[in-house]
Amino acid sequence: MGMGMGMNRMMRYSNDVPKAKMTKELLLRIGQYYLPYWKRLALMIAAVLISSALGLVPPILTANIIDQALPQKSMSLLALLTIASFVATMGAALIRVGEMYLNTWVSKHIIYDMKNKMYNHLQYMSIRFFSQTKSGDIITRLNSDIDGIERVFSGTLLSIMRDAFVLGLTAVTLFTLNWKLAILALVIPPLFVSPTKKVGQARWRIASQIQKKLADLNSQIQETLNISGNMLIKISTRENQEYQRFKETNKDITSLQIYESVVGRWFQMVVQAFTTLGPNLIYFYGGYLYFQGELSVGTIVAFVALLNRLYRPVGQLSNIHIDIARSMALFERIFEYLDMDHEIKDSPNAIAMPAVQGEVEFEHVYFSYTADQETLKDISFRVEPGQLTALVGLSGSGKTTITYLISRLYLPHSGVIRVDGQDIRDVTLESLRSQIGVVTQDTYVFNATIKENLRYSKEDATDDELVEASKVANIHDFIMELPEGYDTLVGERGTRLSGGEKQRLSIARAILKDPRILIFDEATSSLDSVSEVLIQEAIDPLLKGRTSIVIAHRLSTIMAADQILVLDEGQVVESGTHDQLVTHGGLYQTLYQKQFKPNNSLSSQ
Ligand SMILES: Nc1ncnc2c1ncn2[C@@H]1O[C@H](COP(=O)(O)OP(=O)(O)OP(=O)(O)O)[C@@H](O)[C@H]1O
Ligand SMILES: [Mg+2]
Structure with missing residues (x-):
């Protein structure tokens, strides 16, 4: 049977118990998200305390019904006690409605704030960040991770608070009723803390494996069921392999989920065993004390009723660390993004660039994308306002990179770039970019x-x-x-x-x-002659009257240029006009002979 196999395989999966630590710094930081909503939070805490206390009232009233109203055969006392019990229960239930509303309101707003903050933060990340980050990862952190921690704000913190309070209050009540029986009642919880903990950990492991597998499944869907991915699959005829891969992951998820629900049932079994053991022990020992005349029947009944209020919080609290660890891991992932610096931002005293004339100047500019390779080396050139500059060079020589630097999408490692004589690092990004038009390669x-x-x-x-x-x-x-x-x-x-x-x-x-400055990265893909003409006619009016920097592949553009910069492996190796360069005997002449010149194999006729 396939499923059985799946389960065996699953048992061998990793043993990753939650690692993320709850530190004081992290808690303080999480707490800050509550700050704007502290009034509602305070109201909610008050509501939790009141409703939890009210929950203790009915069992105590029941004891009084049994010990007083019934033996005294007092109808009025009986009526009073039953009505009071009903009112207490209803009161607690009503307060819980308000509590729930406040709780949802606050946690949803925190999530709302976090998502806005994260989106806006990511928008200002550098192009480098986006070139190095999977878009799936960004979506996961912005959506599912933040949604995941909603449980912390709406559930975990609330239940810690409620459970701890109920536990303390119940224990105190039990002791005031009868200390001997109270000791017996309190001996039981530690017995089931350990098994519940074990089951809880097992569930956590399974849940995190499911999570991981689901992420795999999602990324497969994302990568294969979109136009480009699917086209690649079709062309490479990989449908069957992709289907097998999907089926495999899907099968793992199915067996894990079945296993998870069985373990869940085990958890309930353990809890049930102790919740049945507890009352029976109380009846037994309480009965004995009753025979000794130390205890009333009502007290025994109240004890058993209160036991439930004791055991549930203990069970929940003994597993809460798993919840916390899981949420801390999510918080870490979210804060990791929020803590990333914006590599490119306005300098503290940046000024707004005035309306530009269009002079662009590079002075000894060096740049590299990665540490191990220098993309641009000592680039210096100057473009006069209104002039057309053509960048030519082999693929990968750094032409597009130069244009990125003008828009400050990347920062040079050394050297200065000026527009109208103004170092572009000293002006605001918005005022700079709003005056540069860019037509990109793709x-x-x-x-x-x-x-x-x-x-x-x-x-x-x-x-x-x-x-x-x-x-x-x-x-x-x-x-x-x-x-x-x-x-x-x-x-x-x-x-x-x-x-x-x-x-x-x-x-x-x-x-x-x-814009005053125009950057035009001509597509390298050869267009048919009709498209060529259409584009040619389109760019002529575009370039007229502005400073234009064109990465040119077409002879007509190159010939029209006031200045041609020839790039080779990140360096400007030649510069001048077509007439000056074409007989120069350098790289330009070679390029011209092989690529630009009409009537050769590479240009479209
Ligand atoms: N984001 C990046 N990370 C690392 N290296 C990059 C990145 N972008 C480009 N490069 C590398 O930098 C070099 C210059 O690339 P660039 O895009 O400027 O070339 P190009 O002259 O525009 O080429 P083409 O004519 O093919 O468009 C290439 O070797 C390229 O592999
Ligand atoms: Mg390019």
Whole structure:
């Protein structure tokens, strides 16, 4: 039987008991999230105390019914006691409603605050962070981890408080009723703490294994059931392998869940054994004391009723450390993200960049993505306002990287980058980036309408402006042919659009933004000649009258450049105009012969 096999396999799984520690710092930090809501929290604590105390009243009243009202045959006392018992129970139940409301309100708001804080924090993380982090991990921390700790705020803390209070109050009550019997009642809980603890740990282990497997399953779904992943599967004909992998994980989860529920039943069995043992012992020893005349029948009944109030909190408290450890692990994961510094942020005395003229200057700039490789070495150049500079060079030579540095998406390790003579480290990111237009190598579009995608660069653009920009970018006619025109959804990652169409959409975005400095990373993928012409016609008006830095693959752009920078392995090896460089005998001449020159195999005719 498959399931049986699964269970055996599962028994061999890791033994990872919760490790995360509850430190004072961590607790203080968690406590801070309560601060804005301390009034409601105080009210809730009061409610918990009152409702727990009220819970003790009915058993004591029952003792009085048995010991006084019944022997005295007093109807009025009987009526008074039963009504009082009913009122106490109802009162406690009513207070619990309010308690629940406050509890949910406070914990939901804490979660709300945390999610907002986390989202906004992550938005300002550097591009480096996003290039090194799995998007699945970000989603997990922002959603499930934060949702997971909601239990701490709504459940764990509340139940510790309630259980400890009920336990103490009940113990005191038992002692005031009869100390001998109270000692017997209190001897029992320690007996079942250890088995409950064991079962609790086993459940925790299983639950965390299930969690891990579910994460595997989720990431498989995420990676394989999307357009790019599924296309790769189809092309590599890996459907069967992926199905097997899915089935395997799914099977593990199923057997683990079955096992988990059996262990859960064991837990109840253990608790039941002791909850039955307790009252019987009380009846036995209490009966003996009754024969000795030391105890009334009512007291025995009250004792048994109170025992339940004693054992439940003990059982819960003996497992609470597992809950706590699990939540602390979640807190650690969340705080790990929240504690990450923003690598790139405004310097403390950053000024707003005034309206720029468009001069861009690199002075001895060095940069590397990773410690073991230098991506840009001693880059120095200057672009005059309104000039067109073309960056050329082999793939991987560092062209795109240079443009990242201008927008301050990465920081150079040394050297200075200036715009209008102003070191870009001294101006606010917003004032800098809002004046630079970027058309990237592979255009990103949101899964929204064309209109919404265009407006992303200029929120308040009128419909006329959108049409105007799209006409200039040579994309208007195409948009009009779509079933819903400007209101057409572009699909996940713009899959409804071709590469050339996406790039023209992106050009329209840049036209709308109308920046003084424009960075244009021409797509390397060779476009057909019609798209080529369309893009060419689109970028000419875009480049006119602004400082343009173009990573160029097309001869027409390169020829039009006021300055060509030739990059090789992160260094500028040549610079000048086409006419100066083409006969220079250097890398540019080679590139020209092999790539740019018309009528050769690589350029489209
Ligand atoms: N996020 C990154 N982390 C580490 N290395 C990177 C990263 N991005 C780029 N690189 C490396 O930096 C070098 C320069 O990359 P860059 O993208 O600037 O090249 P490029 O000249 O634009 O090439 P292409 O013409 O193919 O677009 C390459 O060797 C690349 O592998
Ligand atoms: Mg590039």
